[in-house]
Amino acid sequence: MYGGGNSFEAMKATALTDEDPIKLAEFEARIDRGEKIEPSDWMPQLYRKQLTRMIEQHAHSEIIGALPEGTWITRAPGFKRKLALMAKVQDEVGHAQLLYSAAETLGKPREEMITDLINGKSKYSNIFNYPAFTWADSCFISWLVDAGAIVNQIANSKGSYGPYCRALERICAEESFHLKYGHHCVIHLATGTKVQREMMQEAFNRWWTPMMHFFGPSDKISVHSEILMRWKVKMSSNDECRQQFLDMYVPKIWELGLTLPDENLRKDPETGEWQFTEPDWEEFKRVINGDGPCNKERLAVRRVAEERGAWVRQALLAPKAKYVAPLA
Amino acid sequence: MKLKSLDPRVTRLGISESTDQEIIEKNELDQFETYEAFIETKEGKPFEHAGSIHAPNEEMAFLFAKEQYSRRGMFCNALCVVKTENIKVSDYTDNGIDVYNLVSAIPSGIERDSFEIFHLAKRGKHHKYEGSVMAKDFEDALAKAKVDFQSEKPVFNIWIVKSEHILASDQDDRDIWDTLKEKKYRDAIDYKAGDKIKAFKEQQA
Numbered sequence: 103m104y105g106g107g108n109s110f111e112a113m114k115a116t117a118l119t120d121e122d123p124i125k126l127a128e129f130e131a132r133i134d135r136g137e138k139i140e141p142s143d144w145m146p147q148l149y150r151k152q153l154t155r156m157i158e159q160h161a162h163s164e165i166i167g168a169l170p171e172g173t174w175i176t177r178a179p180g181f182k183r184k185l186a187l188m189a190k191v192q193d194e195v196g197h198a199q200l201l202y203s204a205a206e207t208l209g210k211p212r213e214e215m216i217t218d219l220i221n222g223k224s225k226y227s228n229i230f231n232y233p234a235f236t237w238a239d240s241c242f243i244s245w246l247v248d249a250g251a252i253v254n255q256i257a258n259s260k261g262s263y264g265p266y267c268r269a270l271e272r273i274c275a276e277e278s279f280h281l282k283y284g285h286h287c288v289i290h291l292a293t294g295t296k297v298q299r300e301m302m303q304e305a306f307n308r309w310w311t312p313m314m315h316f317f318g319p320s321d322k323i324s325v326h327s328e329i330l331m332r333w334k335v336k337m338s339s340n341d342e343c344r345q346q347f348l349d350m351y352v353p354k355i356w357e358l359g360l361t362l363p364d365e366n367l368r369k370d371p372e373t374g375e376w377q378f379t380e381p382d383w384e385e386f387k388r389v390i391n392g393d394g395p396c397n398k399e400r401l402a403v404r405r406v407a408e409e410r411g412a413w414v415r416q417a418l419l420a421p422k423a424k425y426v427a428p429l430a
Numbered sequence: 431m432k433l434k435s436l437d438p439r440v441t442r443l444g445i446s447e448s449t450d451q452e453i454i455e456k457n458e459l460d461q462f463e464t465y466e467a468f469i470e471t472k473e474g475k476p477f478e479h480a481g482s483i484h485a486p487n488e489e490m491a492f493l494f495a496k497e498q499y500s501r502r503g504m505f506c507n508a509l510c511v512v513k514t515e516n517i518k519v520s521d522y523t524d525n526g527i528d529v530y531n532l533v534s535a536i537p538s539g540i541e542r543d544s545f546e547i548f549h550l551a552k553r554g555k556h557h558k559y560e561g562s563v564m565a566k567d568f569e570d571a572l573a574k575a576k577v578d579f580q581s582e583k584p585v586f587n588i589w590i591v592k593s594e595h596i597l598a599s600d601q602d603d604r605d606i607w608d609t610l611k612e613k614k615y616r617d618a619i620d621y622k623a624g625d626k627i628k629a630f631k632e633q634q635a
Contacts, residue, residue, distance in 0.1 A: 132524055132525070135524075135525065137524050137525070137553045137554070138553040138554030140522055140553060140587070142519070142522055143522060173435075173436070173437035173439070173440070182615060185615050186615045186616075189615065189616045192501070196497070196498055196501075199483070199484075199498060200481055200498070203464075203481060203482040203483075203484075206464075206482075211458070211461075212461040212484065213456035213457065213458060213459075213460045213461055214456070216456055216461070217454060217455055217456045220454050221453050221454060233436050234436070235436060264553060264554045267554055268481070268554070268555075268556065269481070272481070278618040279616060279617055279618045279621075281618070282618040282619075282620075282621035283618075283621050285621065285623065286621040286623050289623045289626055289627060289630075290623075290626075292630075293626055293627075293629075293630040357627065357631065358627070358630070359630070359634060398433065398447060399433055399435055399440065402433055402445045402446075402447075403440060403443070403445070405445075405451065405454065406443055406445055408454060408456075409454070412460075415460055415461075415462070415486075418462070418486035418487075418490075419459060419460075419462065419486060420463070420486060420487065423459050423462065423463045423486075424459075424463070424515070425458060425459055425463070425464070426463070426464050426514045426515040427464065427514075428464050428466070428481075428482030428514060429466055429482070429514055429517060429519060429589070430466075430479060430481075430482075430556070430557065
């Protein structure tokens with residue numbers, strides 16, 4: 103899973119004028135031909151920086167996203183759900199490993215990325231700063247947060263950076279199980295007893311705003327985003343992803359007799375666009391900047407794991423070891 | 431104040447709620463060295479690069495690679511790992527230029543070591559195993575690979591590894607992938623629910 107709506111750093115006007123124009127032209131020609139960029143190729147600083155940031159945020163989201171779901175493994179109803187959720191959480195942590203490796207090929211060692219996560223310097227998907235109160239919340243995450251992630255990931259897998267594309271191909275293949283599993287769980291509750299239906303509905307009421315936030319605020323078309331699109335770093339706008347998500351999943355939610363807490367949500371028959379009430383973007387900003395219900399807990403849990411595992415890593419470290427970035 | 435969580439196990443960790451914590455700086459190599467994993471998806475298919483792992487030694491790299499790249503056992507027939515620093519990487523080319531055309535060394539008559547050759551046939555795809563050569567050193571191995579493996583299809587990058595640096599699964603150990611007989615719960619196909627939705631809709635109508 104993964105939180106979309108990447109926040110890209112503001113770009114200085116001089117960012118490209120410092121680059122070698124011949125190399126830049128070769129780089130852009132390669133992308134225009136549809137060829138992938140590989141780690142040892144020349145690339146503009148801006149490309150390296152933004153991709154590192156994007157892949158790193160994605161990796162952190164996999165790790166942090168495993169926390170609210172992981173706490174439900176022992177309480178999942180029945181053996182089969184426990185097995186499935188355990189497999190899913192294992193997948194998510196594995197995805198983080200794949201993504202950290204892809205980011206490392208751009209030159210930032212894994213240690214630095216984890217340091218930045220624990221110290222609150224890096225972002226991760228904002229939706230995981232919300233709590234999973236009930237089993238139905240866990241089902242919502244498995245189905246719809248993963249569904250949103252897939253919309254993003256499929257777009258990104260057509261990007262220009264080879265290692266990220268390869269990691270995403272592997273990830274997307276595994277996500278199909280998550281999506282089907284999550285849908286299965288939601289169907290079970292939504293078509294179940296009155297208590298089950300209510301529990302599921304309450305989860306939808308709780309999660310809809312964070313889900314609308316998931317893809318990030320509308321992106322303004324700027325010189326910056328135009329360059330990132332031309333370089334196939336950013337593959338579709340936040341609004342395009344949100345629209346695609348709504349189009350694919352709202353009908354599937356409604357057919358289960360569930361409602362969504364937005365009276366204005368409807369598909370415009372003329373434009374084919376979904377209309378909705380803008381979610382509270384002030385809340386989004388507040389939570390992503392640290393003041394959400396679970397920000398502290400997520401980082402604290404990650405920090406404790408880090409501290410308590412340190413002695414194992416220290417004991418295993420070979421004295422002659424030296425660091426080499428992954429190759430591809 | 432201690433952190434209170436919805437998850438009682440998190441509460442029991444007794445973590446301080448304060449955000450005013452000492453900054454953790456991970457040391458270099460805290461996440462260990464890097465290894466590259468290659469997988470043979472089916473018998474007779476060439477080994478293909480699967481991805482990287484971090485591990486403190488070769489054996490653990492093998493175990494981590496097995497978990498990371500082959501836990502859905504049906505797509506794995508054999509697995510091998512190589513420490514990344516032991517892989518020699520050629521130049522990269524693009525736009526139809528064969529990287530072998532940049533190789534000008536003359537093959538030597540010396541066959542000191544065995545080297546394994548991996549090709550990148552398309553940018554964005556994985557490196558695939560091509561074959562092995564006996565050579566004096568990496569440069570010589572590349573020259574010999576050019577003689578043995580250059581074809582009409584261009585290659586955009588080559589990895590060369592000394593055979594002795596590879597840790598591979600043994601054919602006799604194939605049962606390491608036979609874990610649970612029933613692993614369908616890991617596959618999308620096990621979660622069909624169309625009938626349930628249909629029945630629900632009929633009941634609502």
